Structures are given as C-alpha cells and as structure tokens.
Amino acid sequence: MQNPIFIGSEIYRHSTYGSKHPLAIPRVSTVMDLCRALGWINSENYRVSPRAKPGALHRFHTPDYIDALQAAERAQSVSDDVRSTYALGTLSNPVFPEMYRRPAIAAGGSMLGAELIRDGGIVYNPAGGTHHGLPHRANGFCYLNDPVLAILTLLRMGLDRIVYVDIDAHHCDGVEAAFQGLETVRMISIHEARRWPFTGKLDDDAGGAAFNLPVSRNLNDDEFGAILDQLILPAAEAFKPQALVLQCGADAVAEDPLSRLALSNNSHWKAVAALKGLAPRVLVLGGGGYNPWSVGRLWTGVWATLNDLDIPEVLEADAQAILDALTWNRAAGRNPPIHWLRTLRDAPNHGPIRPELKEDLRRLTARISQ
Structure with missing residues (x-):
C-alpha cells in the first residue's frame, strides 16, 4: 500500500472569510508549514488540490445554487433575493x-482523495470537512x-459499505440529510x-443510517475514550467498511471558542490511530x-498519526517560529x-465518565448488532 497522501493548496494562505469571521484565522496553511518544518511532507507525499468543476459539484449541489455562488x-x-434563497452574503457565509474558488478547491481535494484511494490507501485533506x-x-x-461529494465519489466506484465518522463539536446535518436511510453509508456522529x-x-x-x-x-478525554471503544469502533467494525471517511473537526478541544x-488533542489522535486500520481505504478530513x-x-x-511518526515533545526552533507568528x-x-x-x-484532560453518558452509550450500542 502506498504511503499516506497529503492534499493542500496555497489558496488557504491568502484567503479569509473576513476579519471578524471565526474563519479569519489561518488553519490549513499552518498545518502545511508545520509539516514541512518537521520534514513530514515533500514532493512525494503532497498533492496540490484541484478545483472541482461545476459538473462534479452538481452530483450533490443544484446547478442554480452553483451558478449563484459563482x-x-x-x-x-448579492441581491436580497439571492441572500434569502441561497444563504449567501450572510454573517455565517x-x-x-x-x-467559490476556495470551497471548490476543498471539495476538489476531497473528491481527488476518494479517487486516490480507489485501490486502497490513506489520504488527508485538512481543508475538507465542510459537513453543513x-x-x-x-x-x-x-x-x-465536500464529505458528501467524497462519499458519492466512493459510491460511484461501486463501493457499498462506507462508514462516515464525525467528531466535530457540531452535528453533521448536511451529511446526514444527504444519506438519510441509505443502507450503503453508516454515519457515526x-x-x-x-x-x-x-x-x-x-x-x-436517519432512517437507520446513523x-x-x-x-x-466539558466532555473529557476519558469519556471520549469510552465513546471510541464502546460505540465508534464497534459500530464501524460491524459494518465491515470498504472505505472510511473521518471528519476530524478541531472544535471539540478545550480552547475552542x-x-x-x-x-485535548490526544483524543483526536487516538481516534485517528484506532480508525485508520479499520478499512482498506481511508480519507481523513x-x-x-x-x-x-x-x-x-x-x-x-x-x-x-496517519504516518506513525513520533510527535516531538518540544518543537525545533523553525516549527516554533510558525506558531509564534500566529x-x-x-x-x-x-x-x-x-x-x-x-x-x-496537549496535556491530557482526564475525568470521570458521567452516568448519563454511560446510559446513552448503552442505548446506542444495543443497536449495533440489530
């Protein structure tokens, strides 16, 4: 199997939703810079994300919406009518x-990632994961x-057992609506x-799909570990996935506004380590x-984690300089x-597993074998 592939683009370095938007911050460019400073990406394992063409986006999005976005x-x-019809030009969007170009490049990266794992492998597109x-x-x-577009790409390849795991702090409403009741996709959020x-x-x-x-x-690392061991892993394994898509949103960590x-970020890395071997094809967003x-x-x-690399306890000066500049x-x-x-x-955030979580896990795990 080929080594994991990292998909990125320089557009994320120069693009922002606006100075007052939560996504005014650099994200993917910081990851690219840190990985390069650490010697973890190079010309062999890095791919430039293509921009998805409108026709490819039409596999999920309506042509009139894509036209309006362009x-x-x-x-x-935007006009008042476009704003009310398509939710463009709002505070959130x-x-x-x-x-158009930035999300189309992110979507292109996720669809390329799905294509690259056709015959097996691991692809990472940190710009992906736009699940709403x-x-x-x-x-x-x-x-x-882009998660929906990537999963549709996998389905078009003839796969019929895809697991989608989402550990973002916000529910993946757009993905759930797209695959409501579909027997070929199992969602775990x-x-x-x-x-x-x-x-x-x-x-x-979601009609049996989720x-x-x-x-x-205040969900802590020990509670997440229980969720991973008792729900995420058993529900994923029971589906015998041919491909697994993991949305690894970073807003569930303690410092997120x-x-x-x-x-702590240890929980996300633990999930990645546990899930990456559950399917022959893995796409991480x-x-x-x-x-x-x-x-x-x-x-x-x-x-x-995807590459089984040791994470240094203290970063070298060039990597520290990237973080200092933020x-x-x-x-x-x-x-x-x-x-x-x-x-x-991060330092781990240990804590008790609350009784209400234990009960919720009991209810959900009872469904796994049904």
Missing part, C-alpha cells in the same frame, strides 16, 4: 473574494459539502448537545476549529499559553 464571487455582492453544506444553499460556514445546528438527537437514526451521540459540556467541550494554535497543532498531529483577535490570543507555542501535544 456569480456572487464575480460580483462581490459572507461574500469574500474566493467564496446543503444541496441548494450555504449553511454554517459551509458553501459546499459525536457532537455537543444543545449546540447549533440542534440536530442529531440521540434517537435520530448513530448520533450528543454529549454534554465555538464549543464547550474539553478534549478537517472541519471546524476556530483557535489558530489548537487547530494547527491538532491537524499536524493527525498527519503524524495572531488571534480574541483575548486568549493576546497572551497564549506556552504549550501553544512550543509543542504539538
């Missing part, structure tokens, strides 16, 4: 110079839905309860994450803790 990028403005996008409108910072988009309730099985586990605030979960240091460090560690307009960014600047690994 027109909004050209005009750099604003008009910005690369509002709907066929006919933008939704939740997501103009397109762990997300914060009572958090936008307020979908993915415990008893919502395992949804909404979790309480858009959730109230309390994981990014997702949420709104603290530039925690996202960059977490997603860099994902790449190390800025963030939130209060936490004005005086970042030293571990954000000197190391990739």
